[in-house]
Amino acid sequence: MTEVPDRTPVVNRVKRAQGQLSGVLRMIEEGRDVQEVVNQLKAVTRALDRAGFAIIAMELRAAIAEGPVDDDELTRLEQLYLSLA
Secondary structure (H helix, E strand, C coil), rough: CCCCCCHHHHHHHHHHHHHHHHHHHHHHHHCCCHHHHHHHHHHHHHHHHHHHHHHHHHHHHHHHCCCCCCHHHHHHHHHHHHHHH
């Protein structure tokens, strides 16, 4: 039986990004400087990208731990990875 990896670190990353996004929304509602808002949006985007990379890496580690990884699974994970770039 496959062991499900602990996704807590990824969940925490997404929750932090969610908090950052709430902050961006507040900034927009307050009429803050566009440059400040855009900088915060970039930070949220980077945080979500990192969460995506982390969950893909987690899946790859889990697949490797189970034994040889077949080409279809590697292709699937590679496509997911590239979709984030």
